[in-house]
Amino acid sequence: MPRILLLYGSILAAGALGLEWLQYRFLVRRYPVEAYVVLLALGFLGLGLWAGARLFRRTPHAPADINTRALDTLGVSERERQVLELLAQGQSNKEIARALDVSPNTVKTHIAKLFGKLEVRRRTAAIRRARELGIIH
Numbered sequence: 171m172p173r174i175l176l177l178y179g180s181i182l183a184a185g186a187l188g189l190e191w192l193q194y195r196f197l198v199r200r201y202p203v204e205a206y207v208v209l210l211a212l213g214f215l216g217l218g219l220w221a222g223a224r225l226f227r228r229t230p231h232a233p234a235d236i237n238t239r240a241l242d243t244l245g246v247s248e249r250e251r252q253v254l255e256l257l258a259q260g261q262s263n264k265e266i267a268r269a270l271d272v273s274p275n276t277v278k279t280h281i282a283k284l285f286g287k288l289e290v291r292r293r294t295a296a297i298r299r300a301r302e303l304g305i306i307h
Contacts, residue, residue: 237304244287244303251305253280258297258306 198205241251249270256266263281267274285291288299300306 236306240303240305244305246284246287246305250280250284250287253277254284254296254300255306257281257293258300 236251240246246254252270253266256269261269263274263277266277270277281293281296284296288296290296290299297306
């Protein structure tokens, strides 16, 4: 039974391939320039996707890249550093609270303490300062 299914499937696939080939030949005769432009565009699209993936590949940073000396000097706790990482990812207070399983008020407290320790007044300034110090990536 499986052999018969494979045989019929192969015959149907070959027939479909033959019909597609005939239709392709008809289209190439009728619209030769457009067909080649489309093929060339698809080729360049594939090349661009491949090159983009190779050239702009992001490598994850190792945890050793974090400047622990600056963390200790400023007195930033591990939880505050986690909040800072999530801030850098652009998450809101509610999203940070959900990710860390704490209340939004706790997140606000951590952020306020971070602002004081980093001597900044805004989230973007805190992120920039933390990146300068090597506390976050």
